Amino acid sequence: MLLVTILVLLGLLALAVPVAAVLGVLGYTLSSLYSPLPLSLAMGEVVWSTSNNFLLVAMPFFVLLGEIMLRTGMAERMYAALVLWMPWLPGGLMHANIASCALFAATSGSSVATAATIGTVAIDEVEKRGYSERLFLGTIVAGGTLxxxxxxxxxxxxYGVLTETSIPRLYLAGFLPGILLAALFSLTVLVLCLIRPGLGGTRTFATWGQRFRCLPDLLPPIIIFLAVIGSIYAGFATATESAALGVIAALAIAAVKRQLTGRVLLTAFEGTIRTTAMIMAxxxxxxFLNFVITAIGLTGHINSMITSLGLTDLQLLAVVVLFYLVLGMFMETLSMMVATVPIIxxxxxxAGFDPVWFGVIIMLLLELAMITPPVGINLYVVQGLRKRGRIDDVIIGAAPFIAAIVITIAILTIWPQVALWLPSQAR
Incomplete structure (x- = not known):
């Protein structure tokens, strides 16, 4: 049963069938082969009950929030401000790329949106400053995963919807690992530029006056972040309501700065509808696939098979990491998560692992999938923005940052409290 599932899945993906169709066809195939009842008749009920989940309303709000920041120029001004604060470090603007991605990630909720937005405003700097193009592109690819x-x-x-895990606790658990990973990305750039100074390009200089004058451009993402996250932990809003507050804050800032036009709104709405439709499909x-594999007993079979192997906790975790590392080379991250998380x-x-902690590990494994070929989506996003050369350059540039993600997973395995300390304080 498991072999048939894998073969059908890989076969459909190899034929370039859209991911949503792949999952639907796979569910129908497994139902036809292994169920005495026509499980496809339950598709309407599954779709209806899933669509009614209030938490999923947050997704289009976060997508719209990122679109507004991009279309009104907030992201571009944020990047320009960070550039003035980073030139003293070996690697200069590459640290600004990572810092901008981290700051934008704290408002957008999407890796693709983060890589695309920061890449749009940063890529032109490669030739101007004489940076190693490969490493410069790699910082955008890796930083976007934040x-x-x-x-x-x-x-x-x-993940919270699929596993019935508290989303506020997941958010708290992601803070310190996110900061740690951004620091490790920056450390990777620093070490490489110290070993080979030519990678770091021409040093830029900025006066303290220039730096302080640009500080107001860093306020919009900080205000939006506080509106989203602060409202949750102040008990003022749920995760879904906080996303709506973030959109309101972004619209208000854009209106105050007189950048909110009808054309901007229409473009942002169009991008939001397209992205949300893809995610929801x-x-x-x-x-539906998860319903089928549970009904035919595949989940129980896999559980029994893994249990019978007699693996220790660490061996089980190593198998899971290896599984996602291989699968992430061939599947898009969202589809990989929704297809496997209910089983794994x-x-x-x-085995005794905390579901909140494991949620952070899953996010890190998805980050790995986004920068590993041949299907690493961030690789193609950045190459598409570059509009020249071969994608090999982007892949080589992103390779050093794979080690930083693996090291972060190892740190969280040895010291789980890096992720669990903040959630434990909120109880």
């Missing part, structure tokens, strides 16, 4: 780890995160919402198809998570929790 969008699914640093809260608010769309993927954390999906995948989630609805995945929920019960096994991991049964």
């Amino acid at each position: 969008g699914i780890l640093i809260p608010p995160s769309i993927n954390m919402i999906v 995948i989630i609805l198809a995945a929920y 998570t019960p096994v991991v929790i049964a």
Whole structure:
């Protein structure tokens, strides 16, 4: 049963069938082969009950929030401000790329949106400053992945819905690992530029006056972040309501700065509708697939198979990490998560791991998938923005940052409290 599932899944993906259709067809195929009842008749009920989940309303709000920041120029001004504060470090603007991605991630909730937004405003600096193009592009690819780890995160919402885990606790758990990973990305750049100074390009200089004059440009993302996250932990709003507050804050800032026009709104709405439709199609198809694999007993079989291997907790975690590392090379991250998390998570929790902690590990594994070929989506996003050369350059530039993600996973495994300390304080 498991072999048929994997073969059908890989076969459909190899034919370039859209991911939502792949999951739906896979569910129908497994139902036809292994169920005495026509499970496809339950599709309407599954889609309806899933669509009624209030938490999923947060997704289009976070997508719209990122669109507004991009279309009104907030992201571009934020990047320009950070550039003035980073030139003293070896690697200069590459640290600004990572810092901008971290700050934008704290408002957008999406890795693709983070990589695309920061890449749009940063890529032109490569030739101007004489940076190593590969490493410069790698910082955007890797920095963009912070969008699914640093809260608010769309993927954390999906994980919380799939596993019935508290989203506010997941958000708190993502803070310190997100800061740690951003620091490790920056440290990677620093070490490489110290070993080979030519990678760091021409040093830029800024006066303290210039730096202080640009500080107001850093306020919009900070205000939006406080509106989103602060409202949750002040008890003023739920995760979904906080996303709406973030949109209101972004609209208000854009209006005050006189950048909110009808054209900007229409463009932002169009991008939001397109992205949300894609995400919801995948989630609805995945929920039907999850319903089928539970009904035919595949989840129980996998659980029994893994249990019978007699693995220790660390061996089980190593198998899970290896599984996602391989699968992430061939599947888009959201579809990979919704197709596998309902199967893997019960096994991991049964082994004694905390579901909140495991949610952070899943986010890190999804980050790995976003920068590993051949299907690493951030690689293609940045290459598309570059509009020249071969994607090999982007892949090579992103390679050093894979080690930083693996090190972060190792740190969280040895010291789980890095992720769990903040949630424990909120009880």
